[in-house]
Amino acid sequence: MNHPAVLSSRVRLARNYEDLPFDAHRPGVAETCVSRTANALALSGEDRGFALLTMASLGEDRRDALVESRMISRELAASPDSAVLLQEDDRLSVMMGEEDHLRIQAITDGLSLDEAAARCFAVEDALSRHVRFAFDDQLGYLTACPTDTGTGMRASLLMHLPMLAHHKQMGSVSSIAAKVGLNARGYYGEGNEALGDIYQISNQITLGRTEAEVIATVTALGEQLSETEAELRRNALAERRTATEDKIFRAWGILMNARLLPLKEFYSLWSALRLGAVLGLVPVSPESLDSLPVEVQDAHLRAYNEKPLTGEDLDAARAARVQSVIRAAKR
Amino acid sequence: MLCEECNNREARFAVTMNVNGESVVRHLCPECMRAMNANMRGGNIAGVLSAILSAITAGEGMRRPEMREKEPAEQLPDITCQRCGTTYVQFRKSGRLGCPGCYEAFREQLRPMLQQVSGGAQHAGRRPLETLEAQRTRSRQEELTRLMQQAVALEDFETAALLRDQIHALAEEGGADA
């Protein structure tokens, strides 16, 4: 079954070295994590395709762009002694010197948590042949924050849920999700905001369940939300076709003609346009729009235009970028 | 007290859950407890979530579970991890442990906290370099044991006996392989 509401899957494993303090800001800790991990990966012969990037060696724009595409965390970007082993095309990264010594992360398209997990475990196994991670029979993998101990795994889905958001049901969804040990919250924006109606679904619980159980639970919630969303979409077309089309066609008109596009305005128009694409009301596929929320972030626009854009110039570059992506995607 | 899920049968279980960072206690009857456990384990959320659609059509939101009152300030024990020098008081302030050794130093204090977050405090997932097959057998064994304990708690002795036989069979199978 196809799930157009699922934008991407992500799995992240927290691992720590047995003999080091957790705090990567202590002198020498981050450096030891980096050299030990890079050596172990090289020894295992699995280092092909990985680039080793230290935060101190990267410019601010490059670091920000990696944060925008979720390849590294904001915390890692802010620690000069930290580094990442990165396979950018495959969206696979090993962050070193984060809150935990290692955060092994894989991002995959659509609903594919099993694949993302398998890629993380392959890296972990390669490393485990040469280093020892802190592990306790009862508590599993030991982590800096005790609420991550156990599998040390976060499995998450990024989902576009405009209909559930329109019906103001995401509050209910999060409280229901919490009942089964999951977390559902807006991905972009401050506090309770969910700009672009993009939500992240992830597991809260890491102890007492296997990785497979956790992945099955997150996947089941993703499928269920996707089906609920589809049902609400069908209702919208059946019962409020004109109003639904009006919102979508207006979004298309503004996105294709605006000269200045502030980020917040982009999110709400993008959400309406992508809904239109899923409903087949506009001549582009939903997948062709999936990378836009990342492509129009500030550091990505600066990299794309090779200019240190600010203020209104960013809004202009954003409008131009959106229009070129949509034109290229047009059937 | 009546079960908070069905408001029908007598509640016999108090389940602590973490809802948006707050601990919430729900009182459930054996039937609803069993349903919730099945949902959590099998990843079968469909049953729970079908409530969303009906709530939308009926035009009413879901009931939010009641929050438990905050516990009074407790006296924190004066313990220090010998390996890294982190004190238990520091950990409670920051939420971050100092080193893997802190888990040993604060084991007694961490146990109830982990129990509350996860509902059970025994690791069930991967071990370093464990083969996939070994893990499958082990997690199946643990799963059956958990189900058996649950069946006993629910006084369903027939199911418990069946599960015990399955656990023995699995153990013999594993032994024959080795």
Ligand SMILES: [Zn+2]
């Ligand atoms: Zn009940």
Ligand SMILES: [Zn+2]
């Ligand atoms: Zn310590």
